[in-house]
Amino acid sequence: MRLGVFPAAALGTLGFLPIQALASDILKTDGFESCLENSDIKVDRVSFLYDRSISQASFDLAGTSPKEEDVIISLVIYAYGKEVYKKDFDPCIAGSNVEQLCPVPAGNFVAQGVQSVPAQFASQIPSIAFSIPDLEGEAKLELKAKDSGNSVACIQSAVSNGRSLEVRAVSYVAAGMAGAALAMSGASAFSAVGVGHSAVSASSTGPSFGAVLGWFHTLATSGMLSVDYPAVYRSFSKNFAFSTGLIPWNSMQTSIDNFRNRTGGNLTDNSFAFLRQASLAYEDGTIINASSVAKRAVDLLGPVHLVPRDDSSANGTGDGSSDGGIQHMVKGIQGYVEQLSIPQANTFMTILLIFAIVVAAITVGILLTKVVLEVWALYGRFPDKLTDFRKDYWGLLTRTLTNLILLLYGIWTLYCVFQFTRGDSWAAKLLAAVTLVIFTSVLAFFTFRIWQLARKYKKTEGDTSVLFENREVWRKYSLFYDSYKKDYWWIFVPVIFYTFIRGVIIAAGDGHGLAQSAGQFVIEALMLALLLWHRPYETKSSQWINISIQAVRVLSVACVLVFVEELGISKTTKTATGIALIAIQSTLTAVLAILIAVNAIITCIRENPHARRQREAEKLNRDLDNLTPLDARNSLLMEHRSSKDDDFQEMSKFNTTGPYEPYRDQAPRKSRHAPTESTDRLISADSFDRQHTRSPSRDSRESRSHSPSLDGRKSDLPSYGLAH
Known part of the structure; x- marks a missing residue:
C-alpha cells in the first residue's frame, strides 16, 4: 500500500502518541x-x-x-x-x-x-x-x-492488528486533569473566602476547571457528528465520553429500560439487553461489539494497563454465530453512545442520573463541612477565612450548583434536544423539558440581574466597576464574569448563547453530517472572532489559553469536514486527516496538563487581580477615614485618590475666614456713610455675613488694638485669612 506525502507524515505522528499494547x-x-x-x-x-x-x-x-x-x-x-x-x-x-x-x-x-x-x-x-x-x-x-x-x-x-487508541488509561488521565484543575480553582476560591470572592475563580495562570471541562466536551462531541469517521479517531474521541456524563453502568441501564418500558418506550431493538447481543455496524464497515466494550469500561477496579483488543471487542462479534450475529447499523450520536452500551433512548436519563449523583455529592460535602465547623467552633477556634463559609454555606451551595449548570448548559441542551427527537418515553421527554427550562431560567435570571446592576451603576457611578469592587455583588455574581476585564463583563452572555446554539446544531442536525459540520464551523469561527477582537480575559495567560483552545476548535471542525460523505474524499486521506487531528488535539491536551501543574505552584503566590484591587481599595478607604489635616499622607503625592479624598478637599473650603467661592478672589467692598463718606465704626451686616467672621469679644478687641503688627505698627483694621 503506497501513501502520499501528507498521509505518510500524518501516520508517522502516531509514534509520538501514547500508544502501547501487548499485541x-x-x-x-x-x-x-x-x-x-x-x-x-x-x-x-x-x-x-x-x-x-x-x-x-x-x-x-x-x-x-x-x-x-x-x-x-x-x-x-x-x-x-x-x-x-x-x-x-x-x-x-x-x-x-x-x-x-x-x-x-x-x-x-x-x-x-x-x-x-x-x-x-x-x-x-x-x-x-x-x-x-x-x-x-x-x-x-x-x-x-x-x-x-x-x-x-x-x-x-x-x-x-490488536492495537487501538481506545485506552482506559487516557480516560483516567483526563479525569485526573479535570480533578487537578478543579482543585486549583478550589484553592483559589479558598484563598479568597475571607474577602467574599466567588467560589470558582478563573483569573489564574493555568487553565480553569471550566476551560478544561469545555475542552473535553469538544473532544467528545467531535466524535458525535454523522460523518464517516476513521476508526482511529472514533476510538480516540470515545476516551472523553465521561466528561459529558456518559458513563457505562450496566445496572443503571437496566433500570432505565424498565422505566422506559412503563412510560411508553419500545425495547425491541433499543435496550441494553439488545445491545449485549448485537454488533454495531458503521457505514465504513467497522463492526464493534458494544457489550464487551462496556464490560471493560465499567471495570474501574481492574489494573491500569493497555491490552490488545480481543476477538469480541473490536470490529467483530466474537461469538462465531452465522453471518456475524445481529448487526445493528448506527451513526452519529447513536453510534457514539451505543458503543458504550448505552441505548440512544437511554442517553438523557443516563446523564440526568449522573448529574443527580454529582449534585447529591456536592450537597453532602458542603453540609458535612458545615457540621465539622460547628463542632470545631464548640471546642476550639478555627481560621478566620472559614468564618464566611460557616455563615454563608447555603449561598456557597447555591453558587456551586449555579456554576455547575453554567458549565454543563451546552451539553445539557444537546442531550435534551436529542431526547426530544430520538427518545420514545413521554416521561423522559417531560423531564428533559422541565430541566432545560429550569437551567435556562436560572441562567436568564442571573444574566438579567447582572445586567440590571450594571445598568444601575453605569448611571450612578459612570461605569460598571462596582461589579468587581463591591464585596457583596462580587460574592453573588462574579462566577459569571470573574475571568474577564471590567469593561467586558458582558462576554459571558454570548458565551452562553454559543454553548446553547452549538448543542442545538449537533443534536437537531443528527443524521445530516454536512449541516452539522458547516453549522458548527460557523458558530466556532464567530466565537473565535469575538475573542480575537475584544481579548476580554483579565490575565494574559487566560487570553492565549482560551483563544488557543477556540482556535483548535475551529481547526478541528475544519478537519471533520473532510469526513463528510458528500465530499467523496478517499478513505486513506480521511484516516491521515484523523491522525493529524488526533495529534493536534493531543498536543493541546498535553499543554493544558502542563499548565495545570505550573498553576499548582503559582496559585500559592498569586491571587485574583480583581480581589487584589478590591482589597487595596478597602485598605485605602480605611486609611483615608483616619487622616488628619496635618497628616503627611494627605498630600498631592498620594496615588489612587478616591471620592472620599475629593470630599475631604471640598469640606476644607469651609475652614476659612474669607469669602466662599466664587467670591474668594473679589476684594470686599467697604461700607461708607453716605453723607460723610466716613468708614468709622460702620460695617454692614451683609458684608459681615459674606466674610464669615465671628463677632470678636472685648478681650479680643483690646488685644488686637494694643498688640503691634509684624513690622512694629499697630493694627487698626480687621484682617482675614485662614483659621489655624
Missing part, C-alpha cells in the same frame, strides 16, 4: 459476513490469524456443503479501501495443503491448522499495517469450484 506483529479477522447470496457452501465459523514474527498463519473454518467438491481458495486483503495482498492457492498441493478441504466433504466440515507463509508473500503486506492503531482492513475469502471457476462460497471479515 505482537499480528493481523487477525474479527467477525464475518457473507458476500454471496444463495451460496452452495454455507460457512458457520471462520477465523484467521497471521503472526509476522514467526511467519505463520493459523486458520479455523467450519460450515456445511451439499456435496463433495474440489475448490480453489482465493484470499484478498484490503487496507483503507486499497488492495494490499492477493493470492489463490490449491488446498490439495504441497506448500498450501489443507487436508480437510481437499476436497470439501459433503455435510458438515471443519478445517483447522497452521501454515508457514513464504517470505515472498509476507513481504507484500505493508509494515504499517502491523503498527497503526484501529486498522481499517478487510479480508475476503472466496471458494471457487475447480472445474468451473464459479464461486461457491464467499465471506468477508474485518482485519485488525
